[in-house]
Amino acid sequence: MSIDIDTSFTHFTRTAERAANQVIAAYSTSFGLATRILGPRHRQHVRNIYALVRVADELVDGVTAEAGLSHQQQNDALDHFIDETHRALRIGYSSDLIIHAFAQTARVAGIDESLIDPFFASMRTDLGERTGTRAVPLRFDAEAHQGYVYGSAEVVGLMCLRVFMRGENVDDGDASALRYGASRLGAAFQNINFLRDLSDDTARLGRNYLGMADHLEDRDRLEWVKTIRAQLDDANSVIPLLPRDARAAVRSALALFAALTRRIEKTNIDQLYRSRVRVPDAFKAGLAARAVAATWLEHR
Template identity: 55%
Template sequence: MVPKTHELFSHTAQQVAEAVISNYSTSFGLATRLLGPTHRHHIRNIYALVRIADEIVDGLAAEAGLDAGEQRELLDNFAAATRSALRFGISDNLVIHAFAQTARTTGITFDLIEPFFASMRADLGAASESLAPVRGLLADEHRDYVYGSAEVVGLMCLNVFLNDQVRTPAEVEALEFGARQLGAAFQNINFLRDLADDSVRLHRSYLTTESRLSDSDKTAWVIIIREQLAHAQATFSLLPKDARTAVRSAAALFAALNDRIAVTPVDRLYQERVRIPNAVKARLASQAILATAREGRT
C-alpha cells in the first residue's frame, strides 16, 4: 500500500531530524536513544529546528558569502516559516515540518518560539560587529539571551514529556523551574567550552562584560552551573519514567564537563575545547539507567 502524501512527507521529515542530531551531537544523540519511543522523535524534532537556526547565525550563512543584512533575512525567513508551520501544520522545509508536528501535538506555542529567535537575532548582531573589539554581555543581556536560547528549549522538551501526563500545579511549577535551570546550565557550560571559537571566530563574549574571562570569573561560573544542575536534578523524579534516564544521562555528561572545566586554566580554554571520552559517556549513561531502574523497585 502506498503511503498517503502527508504521511510519507512527515516520515521523511522525521528521518531528516534524526540525521541532524546524529551528525551534530553525539552526546544528545546518545541521550535521545535513552528516551522512550513516545518522546524520542519529538525531542529530535526540537533539536533539529534549534540546531539549524543556530547554524545560520554561527557561520553557515556567513561562510556562504551572505552579508549581515542577508544573514538576518535568512534567519527571519526561517522564523517566519516556523510561525507559518505552527499555524497550518505543514512546511516545505523538512526540519520545520517535523518541528511543527511536534509543536502542534505537544502544545508548544509562540511564547516559547519567539524568545528563541530573539536570541538568535542577538547573535547576528554580534557577528556584524566582527571588526570591533569583543563586547561582553551585561547581566540582564546574559539572562535574556540564555532564556531565549536555552531555557525555552528546556520548556519545549518539558511540554513533550508532560504531554498526556497528569501533574499538580505545584509539580508543574517545579518541573518548569528545573527545565529552565537545566537549559541554563547546559548553555553556560557550552559558553565555557566554546571560549576559543566564540571569541576568535564569532567575536562573542557571553560570560563577562569584558572581552575575556579571568580564572576567578571561570570559577564563579563553575559554581553557578553546579547550583543550576542541582536545582534541575531535584526535579528529575517528577518526570515520566521513560524520560528520566535520558535527562539524567545528559545532565551527568554536562556535570562531568563542568568538573573538567573547573580544573582547566582559562588560557587553555581559549585554545581548545574540553571533551568527555566516549567510554566515560557510556559509563554515565549506564549509571543513569541504573538510577532510574532503582526508582522502579522502590
C-alpha cells in the first residue's frame, strides 16, 4: 500500500512541531505562557524558533561537556548542528526534528543567514578556548558584550518579528521602528538573564557577560538595571505597531521581565551570586491576563 508523499511530509512536520513544543515545556514556563496567548498563525512558528535556539544554547552550556565530549568534539557537534540548519533551510527538510521544525518557519517567514549566522557566532563564543585542559574564563568588555547580545538575543527578536510581520504592509518608518524595538527587547531579555544567572554563569561556566571583572559590584547592578529599563521602554513604545494578534504575548513577556528587573533592583549583588531571581507562576498569570486585557481594549 503506497503512502502519499505530501501526507508523509505533513505528518513528519507535525511530529517535529510537537518535539519543539516539548522543548519549551521542559525549559521555559514563562515563554510557554507567552506563546499560548499568541495568535494561532504565529504560535507554532515562534515555538519552533525557541526550540532551535534552546537546543543550541544547551549544546554550548554544558550538555555536551557532561556527556563526556572533548572541547574539540563540542565544537564539532556545534559545527554539525549549524551545517544541518543551513542544509535544512536550503532543501526544506532535516531528519533532526527540531531543525526541521525551525526550517519550516524560516522558509515561511523569510528568516535567513543574516540572522542565523550571528546567532551561531555567539554560540561559538560560549564554547570559548582552552589552555591545555583548562577553559579560559570568558570576560566581555562593552564591545564584546554588544556583539554577543546582538547574536544571542537581538537576532532572535528579529526572527520573531519576521514571523509577526509576514504578509503585513508597513511603511519604511514603521518597519525600522519595529526592528529597533525587537532588537531592544531581545537585548533587555538577555541582560536580565545575565543578572539572574550570575551564580551559574560564573561558578559553573566561568563567564562574566557583564564586565571584565571577576565579581560585579552593586553599582554595576544598578547601572545594568538602568540600561535594561531604557531597552524595555524602547520596546514597549513600538508594540502598537505590531499586528493585534502578536501584541498581548509581547506585552506579557515584557511585563514579566520588567517585574524581574524590579526584583533585581531590590536584590544586592551578593544575593544574585547565590540565587536566581524568580517571579511566582500566579504572578506571571496575572501579568498575562492584564496584557490580554490591554490589547483587547485597543481600537486596532
